[in-house]
Amino acid sequence: MDNRFLIQQHALELGFDLCRIARSRALTEHRERLTQWLDSGEYGGLQYMQRNLDKRLDPSLLVEGTRSIVVCAIGYKRGPVPNPLMNHMASYAWGKDYHLVIREKLRQLLQYIQQLCPGSSGRVFVDTAPLLEKAWAVEAGLGWIGRNTLLIHPELGSYLLLGVVLTDAELSPDTPMQGGCGSCRRCIDACPSGALGEDRMLDARRCIARRTVEACSAEEEGDLHGWLFGCDACQRVCPYNLHAPESVHPEFAPLPELCSMTPQDWLSLTETEFRQRFHETPLERCGLERLQHRIRTFLEKH
Ligand code: SF4
Numbered sequence: 001m002d003n004r005f006l007i008q009q010h011a012l013e014l015g016f017d018l019c020r021i022a023r024s025r026a027l028t029e030h031r032e033r034l035t036q037w038l039d040s041g042e043y044g045g046l047q048y049m050q051r052n053l054d055k056r057l058d059p060s061l062l063v064e065g066t067r068s069i070v071v072c073a074i075g076y077k078r079g080p081v082p083n084p085l086m087n088h089m090a091s092y093a094w095g096k097d098y099h100l101v102i103r104e105k106l107r108q109l110l111q112y113i114q115q116l117c118p119g120s121s122g123r124v125f126v127d128t129a130p131l132l133e134k135a136w137a138v139e140a141g142l143g144w145i146g147r148n149t150l151l152i153h154p155e156l157g158s159y160l161l162l163g164v165v166l167t168d169a170e171l172s173p174d175t176p177m178q179g180g181c182g183s184c185r186r187c188i189d190a191c192p193s194g195a196l197g198e199d200r201m202l203d204a205r206r207c208i209a210r211r212t213v214e215a216c217s218a219e220e221e222g223d224l225h226g227w228l229f230g231c232d233a234c235q236r237v238c239p240y241n242l243h244a245p246e247s248v249h250p251e252f253a254p255l256p257e258l259c260s261m262t263p264q265d266w267l268s269l270t271e272t273e274f275r276q277r278f279h280e281t282p283l284e285r286c287g288l289e290r291l292q293h294r295i296r297t298f299l300e301k302h
């Protein structure tokens with residue numbers, strides 16, 4: 001049986017919703033756009049984006065000998081919850097830190113690939129390396145890039161978390177998928193800070209997801225339009241997401257310790273309690289002080 005089929009089957013058994021494969025190559029067609037974005041300043045001071053441009057475009061410079069890129073995705077769509085503050089946080093932050101969950105699943109997938117292809121080696125990546133994950137997802141046929149600049153799968157929408165295995169095993173690649181946004185532009189209209197351009201370019205300086213998640217001062221954060229951590233405004237309106245099924249993965253279910261938090265609980269929480277409750281969640285990265293400041297501002301306005 002074809003190794004590609006076996007790998008994809010195993011990825012589903014490990015809990016991924018999607019798994020497809022691309023042949024490694026230098027994505028030279030992305031260089032001009034990426035350089036333009038960096039030169040325009042729209043990268044919003046994300047220093048890591050400026051580094052390792054060549055590596056970012058060519059996975060074989062990141063991991064020598066890479067022949068195949070295995071791209072996996074998990075859907076995390078969840079409906080509104082009865083906790084008003086949580087509905088002002090990006091829904092990926094309601095559960096466990098996806099980096100930890102996905103990295104473990106990818107490690108198991110890599111081990112399986114090594115069993116199927118003896119002598120092969122590889123590495124796994126979740127969001128932390130200079131790698132164009134979304135471009136590889138498109139190349140592998142997981143979907144296309146929507147006007148919200150996110151990967152869209154026709155059935156699962158854009159609430160997708162991606163993980164990638166780079167391997168020197170020669171695997172037969174999948175083909176890219178046809179699809180697109182048509183004349184829809186709901187995400188552009190819904191973005192509260194005007195961060196989405198007409199050309200599928202994100203102005204990270206304006207994007208609330210960037211401003212609330214990356215390290216920056218309260219002044220730099222600016223007007224968050226009611227968002228406390230991350231922002232789902234451009235995803236909530238996307239018709240593909242409206243029709244997507246709810247995620248079935250328990251790792252990304254809303255954490256009971258978050259669901260039970262009232263505004264007063266948040267404001268009286270100590271650093272020690274915060275670390276105990278939200279260790280290994282996306283909120284940990286933000287820190288309690290910033291969250292409390294945003295919650296106070298939110299309560300004053302609402
Ligand atoms: S995450 Fe929010 S601020 Fe960023 S592009 Fe989407 S709607 Fe705009």
Ligand code: SF4
Pocket residue numbers: 146147148149152180181184185186187188234237238239240
């Ligand atoms: S809201 Fe419309 S334009 Fe935006 S990503 Fe979804 S389908 Fe595309």
